[in-house]
Amino acid sequence: HPAPAGRAAMEANNSPNNSLWHSYLGVIVSRERQRMEHFQRAEDILLTLLETVHAREPRFLVDYARNLEALEFALCASEDAVTLEVPLRIDGDALRVLARRTGDTPAGHPSEPNTCYLEVCSPGTDLEDWTGAVDVMEHGAGVRCLIPGKILQHLKELLVSAIVRCRRLFLLQPGDISAENLREDAMELSLLIRGSWKTVRFDIVPVVRRQQEPLRLRGRQSDGVFPAGSLRMATQEAHFVPASPHCWRSSTHLPILKLLRAVDTLKGPRLDSLRLLDQLRDQDWGGEGGRGGLTFNHLKMVLLWSTELFPSREDWQDLEGSVYRLLVILLRCLATQHLPHFLNPEKNLFQGVALDLASLYHRVESFAWDPRRFLRFHFGLHPCSGSWQADPDTRALLQLPSRDGCYWDTAYFDLLLSQFQVYRIQDSARRSAMAQLLSKIRQQIPQQS
Template sequence: ARNGSGAAMAASASLWHSYLGVIVSRERQRLEHFQRAEDILLTLLEGVHARDPRFLVDYARNLEAFEFALCTSEDAVTVEVPLRIDGDALRVLACWPGDTPTGHRSGLGTCCLEVPSPGTDLEDWTSTVGVMEWGGGARCLVPGKVLQHLKELLVSAIVHCQRQFLLQPGDLSAENLKEDTMELSLLIRGGWKTVRFDIVPVVRRQQEPLRLKGRQSDRGFPEGSLQKATEEAHFVPASPHCWRSSTHLPILKLLQAVDTLKGPRLDSLRLLDQLRSQDWGEEGGKGALTFNQLKMVLLWSTELFPSSEDWQDLEGSVYRLLVILLRCLAIQRLPHFLHPEENLFQGKPWDLASLYHKVESFAQDPPRFLRFHFGLPARTDSWQADAGTRALLQLPDKDGSYWDTAYFDILLSQFQVYRIQDGARHSAMSQLLSKIQREIPQQS
C-alpha cells in the first residue's frame, strides 16, 4: 500500500515532476533540430514540385512538429505529400484478395482508386487493376508507379541541391531509398541530431465524418473534435497495387484536441514514452512498444475517463494510461481508437508477456524507475506482482463489457490512485466488482 501521509505524497509528486521536468526541458532543442531538418526537406519537396506540379508541397507541418516534440525517442516522422488530384472524383473499389498486403484486410481500408476517364494528366500513373466489384479490371491509380516517380524526382532534387551547394556533406543520407518499401525514407541532419522522414504520397478526399459504433461521440474530447479530425479521408500506398486508408493525421488532430483540455494528459504521454525508450525496450535497444500505440492508449483514456476530476495531478493521470495499457497487454489486444476491430498488437513478433511484466513493475513501484540512467534498464526480476490486481487485469472478456470506465476504476482503486468523488461512478464500480466476485469467486 502507498503511504498516504502529506509529506510522502509531496515527496512523490516532486519525484514525478522532476522526472517530467527533464523530459520537457529537452523539447525546445528537439523542435529546433526538427525545424532545421524540415527546412532541408521542404527545399527538396519544392524541387520535386518544380519538376512535376502533381506533387504538392504542404507547408502546414505543425502536426508533425507537435508529434516530434512529444516523442522522446527517435521514431521516424511520417510526411504526407499530397497529390494534385480531385480525390472526390475517384471511385474507391475493393482490391482482389491477392492484392491485399499482409496485415491489411480489405475491410480495414485497403482499396483501389479508379480514375474516372482517360484524357487526364494521370495516364503515366494508371494501369488496369483487378477489382472485386466488377470481377475484372478497372483503370486505377497505381501506388507503385507514383512512388517510383516520386523517388526519381527526390533523387534528382538531391543532386540539384548538392550541385548548388544547398546541402553540406553529411546533411542527408538517401541510402534507405534503395529499400523496396511503401514509404521513401531520408535521414536529414538538423543541428547535431538526425531526423528520419518517411515520405508517402497521399490522395485526399472528402468523406462523411466517422461515427463510432456504440460509443458516445466526442466523449471526453472538445465538442466537434471527431468530426474535424475525420472529415477528410487519406489514402496512402499499402502495396504496389493497393492503397489503404491512413489515420495518421486524424489521430494527430485528436491528440492536438486533447492538448486543449485541462490537466497533465500529454505530460502523461511524455512520461510513459520516456519509460518506453529507457526501460521497456527489448534487448538490442529495440522497443516492443511504439509511440503510435501509446497515442492510442491516451485517446482511449480520454474517452474512458471523461471527467476533469480524473486529470487533477500527474501521478493519477499517468495511471489512467497505465491501467489501459496493462489491460491491453494482459489480453494481447490494443484496439485502434477509430477502428476498434483492428488490433494494433496483432501480427507483431513481440514478447508481450515480458513487456507486461515491465509495465506492471513500474505501476507497482514507480520510484524505482523515475530516474534517468544510461546502459541497462532497471531490473524487474526481483519484484512480485499483487495477485489480486493481476487476476483482475487478466479477466477474460468475450463481450467487451470490461472495456468500460467502471472496470478501469476498479483497477485504479487497486493501485490506490482512484480519488474520485462522483457517487454514480462509485456505484457503478461497486456493482461491477460484485458481479466479478460472484462470477469468479476465487478472484475476490
C-alpha cells in the first residue's frame, strides 16, 4: 500500500504564520511510512492465517482489499486496534432483517439497542451450509435465525487451529502472533501480531453483507459536497456484525472509511487536519491512563461533518484554517455533549461512553485559543503551564442550547470561526447568513461587563 500523502506538509510553505503548523505536521507525516511498513508485515501474517482458515472452511472468505484499514492505521497517532471484517460466504440478500423487540432476547444474554436478527427465510444458495453445520436459533413460529455467537466461536476455533498449523509448517516465527487476548465474551476476536518491532492489534469480526438502497441524506448537501457517487458507493452495501451471542448490528466501519478516502480526493489539507488533531488527541487530550479520552473514530466523524458544513474550496485553503473548521465542530459537540453519527444523525456517539466531556472541552478550547503552546512534541507530563483567557462570548455561543438540531449549519459555525479570528470567507451570501444569525441569537448570550 502506498503511504498516504501529507499534502500540506509536502507543499512549499509561503506563509510565516503557518510555519509552526506545518513543522508539527511534518513530523507526523514523516512517521507514516514506517507505520505502514509495520501494518503491511502484520497484515501479511494475518492473511496467511485467514488463508489457512479458508482452506479448511471455505465458508469464511479472505478479503484482500485492506487499503482502507491501512489508510486508517497510517493516519491514527495511537496504537488503536484495527477492525478487520471477515465476510461469510452466504447470500445476504436471501436473509431477512428482523428488528429485535424489547424482551425477546434469550435470558442471560443482554443485547445492545438497535440490534436485529437475520432470518433464514427459505432454502437458498449457501444458506444450507450455515444452517446445517452452524445451529440456527428458533425465534417463534418456526422462524430460524443465524446465531452470531456460534459463527464467532467457529471462527475462533479455526483461527487457533490455523495458528498451530502455521507454526508447525514454520510459516510463523516465534513471537509473531499472540492469541492471549481472545476472550470468551467478546464480540470480536483479538489477535496481537508483530509487525517488525511494533505489535499491531487486529479485532476480527465475521460479517454478513447484503445489498441495500444507498442512503439519501435528506435535507443535507452531502451529495453535492463529496465526490460524485461516493456516498452511494459507500452505503450501497449493509454490513452486519455480531452485537451479542444472539443478535447482529449494522456496522458503518467500512462505509465511513470509504467516505474518508473520498474526502482525501478533494482539494485542501483535510486529512492533514485530521492527522494534526489526532496527534493532539493522543498527546494532550487523553484521559487518565489513556482512558476517557476522545477516539480516532470521533475525529473521523468530525472531519466528515466539517466537509459537509464547510463546502467551499475557500474553507480549505490553508492548514490553520482547515484545522479550525474541525475544531469549532468538535468544541460544539463537547459543549452540548452530542456528536451525531454522520450516516445516522439520530445516534449520539458520546452517549453510553465513559468520557469526561467537561475536561475534554477545556483542553480543546485551550488549544483553540493558544495553539502555539501545544504545537510541539513532548514526553511525559505536558510542559505548558500558565493561564489563558477564553472569550466569554465565544464560550456562551458554544454552549448555546440546541433544540431540534438548530445551530447545526454553516452560518453557526462561520460565526464561531469569526470569534476565533480565522474566518476569511469572501462569499457575500455566507457573510449575510452569519450576520442574520448573530442578530437572532445575540439576545441569548448574556452581556458581559
